[in-house]
Amino acid sequence: MIKSRICDMLGIKYPVFQGGMAWVADASLAAAVSNAGGLGLISSINAGTEAVRNEIRKCREMTDKPFGVNIMLQAPNVSEIADMVVEEGVRILTTGAGSPSQYMAEWKAAGIIVIPVVASVALALKMQAAGVDAVVAEGAESGGHVGELHTMPLIPQVVDALDIPVIAAGGICDGRGAAAAFMLGADAIQVGTRFLSAEECNVHPDYKEKILKATDISTIVTGKSFGHPVRSLKTPFSKTFAKMESDPSVAQQDILAFGAGALRKAVQEGDRNGSYMAGECAGMVRRIEPAKAIVEDLIHGAEAVMKEVSARMIG
Numbered sequence: 001m002i003k004s005r006i007c008d009m010l011g012i013k014y015p016v017f018q019g020g021m022a023w024v025a026d027a028s029l030a031a032a033v034s035n036a037g038g039l040g041l042i043s044s045i046n047a048g049t050e051a052v053r054n055e056i057r058k059c060r061e062m063t064d065k066p067f068g069v070n071i072m073l074q075a076p077n078v079s080e081i082a083d084m085v086v087e088e089g090v091r092i093l094t095t096g097a098g099s100p101s102q103y104m105a106e107w108k109a110a111g112i113i114v115i116p117v118v119a120s121v122a123l124a125l126k127m128q129a130a131g132v133d134a135v136v137a138e139g140a141e142s143g144g145h146v147g148e149l150h151t152m153p154l155i156p157q158v159v160d161a162l163d164i165p166v167i168a169a170g171g172i173c174d175g176r177g178a179a180a181a182f183m184l185g186a187d188a189i190q191v192g193t194r195f196l197s198a199e200e201c202n203v204h205p206d207y208k209e210k211i212l213k214a215t216d217i218s219t220i221v222t223g224k225s226f227g228h229p230v231r232s233l234k235t236p237f238s239k240t241f242a243k244m245e246s247d248p249s250v251a252q253q254d255i256l257a258f259g260a261g262a263l264r265k266a267v268q269e270g271d272r273n274g275s276y277m278a279g280e281c282a283g284m285v286r287r288i289e290p291a292k293a294i295v296e297d298l299i300h301g302a303e304a305v306m307k308e309v310s311a312r313m314i315g
Helices: 005-010 027-035 049-062 078-087 101-109 121-129 151-161 175-183 193-197 205-213 236-246 252-259 262-269 280-284 291-313
Strands: 016-018 040-043 067-072 092-096 113-118 135-138 166-169 188-191 219-222 230-233
Touching: 016 027, 016 040, 016 291, 027 040, 027 049, 027 067, 027 291, 040 049, 049 067, 049 078, 067 078, 078 101, 101 113, 113 121, 121 135, 121 151, 135 151, 151 166, 151 175, 175 188, 175 291, 188 193, 188 291, 193 205, 193 280, 193 291, 219 236, 236 252
Parallel strands: 016 188, 040 067, 067 092, 092 113, 113 135, 135 166, 166 188
Antiparallel strands: 219 230
8 A cells, every 4th residue: 555654644544635726625525535545625715714614613523534724825814714723723734825934833833734835946945944844846737826847847856855745736637647746756646636526526517517528638827927827727718818818908907807706606606707727637537436436546546557567667
């Protein structure tokens, strides 16, 4: 069985993280992934601080396994969230969109394991110096907010630079991708897009349908001109956003207004004017299935791939 130091650190069976996807990652999905042996995550972007608190409490009713909360550090209520997770006794946090340095003292005093998402070696080193416990190194193949570096070159460079565990993310969808990440030196993997198809994922049915119909060229990156690139499925919304972004006659505030609330619209309403965030591996998602089946396929698939490659290339 594949196991790494991250499993011992977090008390999980398999080195598989479920992405803390905004408006998507709720108690239902997080508990299902944790019950399957991975690490389920609840998003802090979910209708306010008290709504997130409720999801944490619901998750505890659904699982006795470790789970965590993902905190977006640019959220307007981040300070409230930072205090609330301490109040609720959350033991594991992942963070995105910035540095968690200003909250580290409070979180570490509470015994919280802190794992930020990074997109470069420089940021990974900065986070290690700040005292985090591990990092998620996320390549540009991922859905949602992305950096410039891609997973294949990013992971080994971050692994070589750090002493703490590295979780690989970006474009990992099956056992082959998981095996590749482990071979690059990652201690664990983080998967988002494939969990959109989990039975326990509460996104609108139209969102799931779009993922299942996706191909290798179904995603687009918008927002680069604002310094906040986002990968999502090609839809009327994302194509219009890209067209507006490339038109110098369109004011930036008009573009931002057009995109406001777009992810929530996709997740909750299946609105054609929503932003259906997804990674490049969306074209590999073929069916709706339980989260347990996804976790086990990732791990057992990786085991099978590594054995097969070893026999074929070395034996």
